[in-house]
Amino acid sequence: xxxxxxxxxxxxxxxxxxxxxxxxxxxxxxxxxxxxxxxxxxxxxxxxxxxxxxxxxxxxxxxxxxxxxxxxxxxxxxxxxxxxxxxxxxxxxxxxxxxxxxxxxxxxxxxxxxxxxxxxxxxxxxxxxxxxxxxxxxxxxxxxxxxxxxxxxxxxxxxxxxxxxxxxxxxxxxxxxxxxxxxxxxxxxxxxxxxxxxxxxxxxxxxxxxxxxxxxxxxxxxxxxxxxxxxxxxxxxxxxxxxxxxxxxxxxxxxxxxxxxxxxxxxxxxxxxxxxxxxxxxxxxxxxxxxxxxxxxxxxxxxxxxxxxxxxxxxxxxxxxxxxxxxxxxxxxxxxxxxxxxxxxxxxxxxxxxxxxxxxxxxxxxxxxxxxxxxxxxxxxxxxxxxxxxxxxxxxxxxxxxxxxxxxxxxxxx
Numbered sequence: 001x002x003x004x005x006x007x008x009x010x011x012x013x014x015x016x017x018x019x020x021x022x023x024x025x026x027x028x029x030x031x032x033x034x035x036x037x038x039x040x041x042x043x044x045x046x047x048x049x050x051x052x053x054x055x056x057x058x059x060x061x062x063x064x065x066x067x068x069x070x071x072x073x074x075x076x077x078x079x080x081x082x083x084x085x086x087x088x089x090x091x092x093x094x095x096x097x098x099x100x101x102x103x104x105x106x107x108x109x110x111x112x113x114x115x116x117x118x119x120x121x122x123x124x125x126x127x128x129x130x131x132x133x134x135x136x137x138x139x140x141x142x143x144x145x146x147x148x149x150x151x152x153x154x155x156x157x158x159x160x161x162x163x164x165x166x167x168x169x170x171x172x173x174x175x176x177x178x179x180x181x182x183x184x185x186x187x188x189x190x191x192x193x194x195x196x197x198x199x200x201x202x203x204x205x206x207x208x209x210x211x212x213x214x215x216x217x218x219x220x221x222x223x224x225x226x227x228x229x230x231x232x233x234x235x236x237x238x239x240x241x242x243x244x245x246x247x248x249x250x251x252x253x254x255x256x257x258x259x260x261x262x263x264x265x266x267x268x269x270x271x272x273x274x275x276x277x278x279x280x281x282x283x284x285x286x287x288x289x290x291x292x293x294x295x296x297x298x299x300x301x302x303x304x305x306x307x308x309x310x311x312x313x314x315x316x317x318x319x320x321x322x323x324x325x326x327x328x329x330x331x332x333x334x335x336x337x338x339x340x341x342x343x344x345x346x347x348x349x350x351x352x353x354x355x356x357x358x359x360x361x362x363x364x365x366x367x368x369x370x371x372x373x374x375x376x377x378x379x380x381x382x383x384x385x386x387x388x389x390x391x392x393x394x395x396x397x398x399x400x401x402x403x404x405x406x407x408x409x410x411x412x413x414x
Contacts, residue, residue, distance in 0.1 A: 001026060001027050001028070001093045001094065001403065001407055002028050002030065002090070002091065002092045002093050002094075003021055003027055003028070003029050003030070003092065003093065003094045003095075003096070003403070004029075004030045004031075004032065004092040004094070004095045004096070004114075005017075005018050005029065005030070005031045005032065005095075005096045006032045006033070006078065006095060006096065006097045006098075006103045006104055006107070007031075007032075007033055007096075007097070007098050007103065008033050008034040008037050008038075008074065008101045008103055009033060009034065009037035009038055009039065010031050010032065010033035010038050010041070011031070011039075011041050012098060013098060013119055013121075013188045014096055014119075014188075015041070016188070016189055016191060016391045016395075016396070017096070017188070017189075017391075017395075017396065017399055018031060018043070018046065019043050020391075020392075020396050020399075020400075021399075021400075021403070022043060022044065022045035022046045023045065024400070027403075028045075028047070029045060029046040029047070030046065030047045030048075030049060030092065031046055031047070031048050031049065032049040032050065032051065032078065032081065032082070032103075033050055033051075033103075034050065034051060034053055034054075034074075034077075035050035035051065035052060035053065036052075036053040037053070038050060049081060049082075049085075050081070051077040051078055051080070051081040052077060053077075054070070054073035054074045054076070054077045055073055056070060056073075057069040057070045057073070063146065064145060064146050064149045065149060065152070067149075067150060067152075067153070068102075068149070068152045068153060070101075070102065071101060071102020071105060071152075071153045072102060072105065073102075074101055074102040074103055074105075075102045075103060075104070075105030075106045076106070078103050078104070078105075078106070078107070079106050079110060082107075082110060082111075083110065086110060086111070091111065091113070091114070092111055092114045093114060093115065093406070093407070094114065094115045094116075094117060094403060094406060095107055095111065095114050095115070095116045095117070096117050096118075096119070097116060097117070097118050097119070097157070097161070098118070098119045098121070099118050099119075099120065099153055099154050099156075099157030099158075099161075100121065100153065100154070101153070102153050104116065104118065104157060104160070104161075105153065105156060105157075107160075108160040115162045115163065115406050116160060116161045116162050116163075117161065117162065117163040117164075117165065117402075118157050118158075118161035118163070118164050118165065119165050119166075119167075119188075120154065120157070120158070120164055120165065120166045120171075120172075120175065120183060121166070121167060121171060121316055122171055122174060122315065122316050123151055123154065123174040123175045123176070124147050124150045124151055125147070125174065126139075126143075126144040126147045126148055127144075128314075129174060129313070129314040129315065130228065130260075130313040130314055130315045131143070131144070131147050133313045133314055134227060134313065136227070136232070137227060137261075158175075158179050158182075163184070163402070164179070164182050164183045164184065165183070165184050165185075165186045166183050166184070166185055166186075167185070167186070167187045167188060167316075167317065168185065168187065168317050168338055168341055169185050169341055170314075170317075170337040170338045170341055171316060171317070171338065172185050186395065186398060186399075187322075187389050187395060188319070188391075188395070189389055189390065189391030189392075189394065189395030189396065190319070190322050190323055190326050190385050190389045190390060190391060191390075191391050191392070192326045192382070192385055192386045192389075192390045192391075192392075193392070194299075195299060195302070195323050195326040195327050196326065196327060196328070196382070197213075197303060197327055197328030197378075197382065198213060198300075198303040199213050199214075200212070200213065201213045201300050201303035201304050202300070202304065203251070203297070203300040203301055203303075203304045205249065205251070205288050206288055206290070207285065207288075209249070211249055211251075211304050212304055213303055213304050214306075214371075215249070215304060215306065216245060216247050216248045216249065216306055216368050217248070217249050217250075217251060217304050217305050217306050217307075218241065218248055218249070218250045218251070218305070218306065218307050218308075218309065218364060218368065219250075219251045219252075219253070219301055219302065219304075219305040219307070219308045219309070219324075219329070220234050220250070220251070220252045220253070220254075220308070220309045220310075220311075221252075221253040221254060221298070221301070221302075221308075221310075221318075221320040221324070222253070222254040222318070222320070223254060223255070223259050223318075224254055224255060224256070224257060224258050224259040224260070225252065225254045225255070225256060225269070225270050225271045225289075226258040226259065226260065226261050226270050227261055227270065227313075228258075228259075228260040228261045228312070228313050228315060229254075229260075229311055229312050229313075229318070230311020230312055230313075230334060230354060231254075231270055231271075231274070231311070232270065232274055233311050233334075233354060233355065233357060233360065234252075234309055234311055234360075235274040235275075235277075235278060236274070236278070236357050237357045237360040237361050237364070238250060238278070238281075238282060238287065239278060239281035239282060240357070240358075240361035240365075241360075241361050241364045241365060241368070242282065242283050242286060242287070244361070244365040244368075244369075245365060245368045245369065248286065248368055249286050249288065250286060250287045250288065251288050251290060251301050251305075252287070252288065252289050252290065253290045253291075253292070253293055253298060253301060254291075254292070255291055255292045256268075256269035256270070256271050256272075256291075257269070258270065260315070271289060299327065302323065302324050302327035302329055303327055303328075305324070305327075305329045305330075306330070306367065306368055306371050307329070307330050307332060307364055307367040307368055307371075308324040308329035308330065308331050308332070309331075309332050309333075309360070309364065310324065310331055310332070310333045310334070310339065311333070311334045311354060312334060312336065312338070312339065313336070313354075314336045314337060314338065315338070316338070317338040317339070317341075317342070321333065321339070321342070322342065322385055322389055325342070325343075325348070325349065325381035325382060325384060325385050326381075326382055326385040326386070326389075327382075328378045328379070328381065328382050329378065329381065330349065330350070330367055330371075330374045330377055330378050330381070331343060331349040331350070331381060332349070332350045332351075332352060332360065332363050332364060332367070333349055333350070333351055333352075334351070334352065334353070334354040335351040335352060335353055335354070336354060339351065342384065342388075343381075346377075347377065347380060348377055348380040348381040348383075348384045349377060349381055350363050350367075350377075
C-alpha cells in the first residue's frame with residue numbers, strides 16, 4: 001500500500017501518523033511539501049518529495065481571492081511534481097491532505113482511484129466564533145467580506161475527499177450542515193509517553209536562574225504572541241499575579257510574528273506593545289520571554305510549570321494545551337467551547353471567562369500559593385489525555401484499522 005502525505009510544511013499535523021505508518025509491513029510512505037517551507041524531517045522508510053515554492057497571487061488579483069489563487073498555483077506545483085512519478089508507475093492508494101493551502105486541489109484528477117483523506121481544521125465564519133469575538137479589535141465590512149471567501153479551497157476539498165476528519169467536535173460543528181454527517185471527529189493525538197511529568201525536571205532561564213519542578217512557575221505557550229491566543233489578556237493579568245506572588249517566575253514561549261491575526265499598527269510586535277503599555281508594572285527579572293524553543297526545552301518548561309495559562313479565541317484548539325495536560329500541568333483555560341470540550345472545570349483543570357482579568361489573577365494566585373490543593377486535578381488532566389487523545393493507544397489504532405479496511409476493499413474490488 002502506497003500512502004502519500006501532502007502538506008506544504010510537512011510533517012505538520014501528520015508527524016506521528018506518517019512515522020507510525022512507515023513502520024508497518026507492506027506500507028510505503030511518501031511525503032510531499034513545499035521545499036521552501038518543509039523543515040528537516042526525514043525518517044526511515046519514507047520517500048521524501050518536494051515541489052518548488054509557487055509564485056504568489058498576482059498583483060492585480062482581488063484581495064479577497066488572493067488566497068484562492070495562491071492555492072491554485074500550489075495545486076499546480078503539486079501536479080507538476082507528481083505527474084512524472086505517475087508516468088513511471090507511481091499510484092498512491094491513500095493520500096492524506098490538509099486542504100487549507102490548495103496542495104490537494106487536483107489530486108483526485110490525476111489519481112482518481114486513490115482514497116483521499118482530508119484533515120479539516122476550521123471553517124471560517126464572519127460571525128459567531130473568532131471573527132468579531134474581541135471588541136477591542138472590531139472588524140470592518142472589508143474583513144467580513146474577506147472571511148466569507150476564505151473557505152473556497154475547503155469547499156472543493158469537501159467534495160473531492162473520500163474521508164473527512166476534524167480534530168474536535170466543536171471544530172467539526174463549524175462546517176456547513178450539509179457536510180456534518182460526512183465529517184468524523186479524530187484528533188491528531190499526543191504522545192503521552194514522551195510528554196509526561198518529570199519530578200526532577202529543571203529549566204535554565206536566560207538570566208542563569210535554574211527553576212525546577214515544584215518551584216513557583218507560571219507558564220504560557222503559543223506559536224505566536226498575539227491576541228488570537230489571548231496574549232493581551234495574559235499580559236494584563238501579570239502585574240496582579242506577580243504582585244501577589246513575589247517569588248513567581250513567568251515563562252512565556254512563542255515568537256513575535258503574528259500567525260492567525262494582524263500585526264499591531266503602533267508597535268513592532270504585540271509583545272512590544274503590551275510591555276510598553278504595562279510599563280513598570282512588570283518585574284523584568286521574573287518575566288522571561290523565550291521565543292521559540294526546541295522541543296526538549298519546551299517540554300522542560302511544561303514539566304517545571306506550577307500553573308499553565310491557556311487562552312484562545314473560539315478557534316482551533318492548540319496542541320500545547322493538550323501537551324501541558326499530558327505533562328501534568330494545572331491548566332487555567334479560557335471558557336470557550338473548544339477548551340470546554342477537554343477541560344471540565346474543577347475536575348481536570350480550571351476555566352475562567354476570556355476577558356475576566358481579575359478571575360485569572362485570583363485563580364493563578366491561589367494555585368501558585370497552594371499547589372497541593374490541585375494535585376488531583378493534575379493527575380486527572382493527564383489521565384484525560386491518555387484515555388482520549390493518546391496517539392499510540394487511541395488515535396493510531398483508528399487510522400490503522402481504517403487503512404487496512406481500505407486495503408481489503410481494494411483486494412475485493414480488484
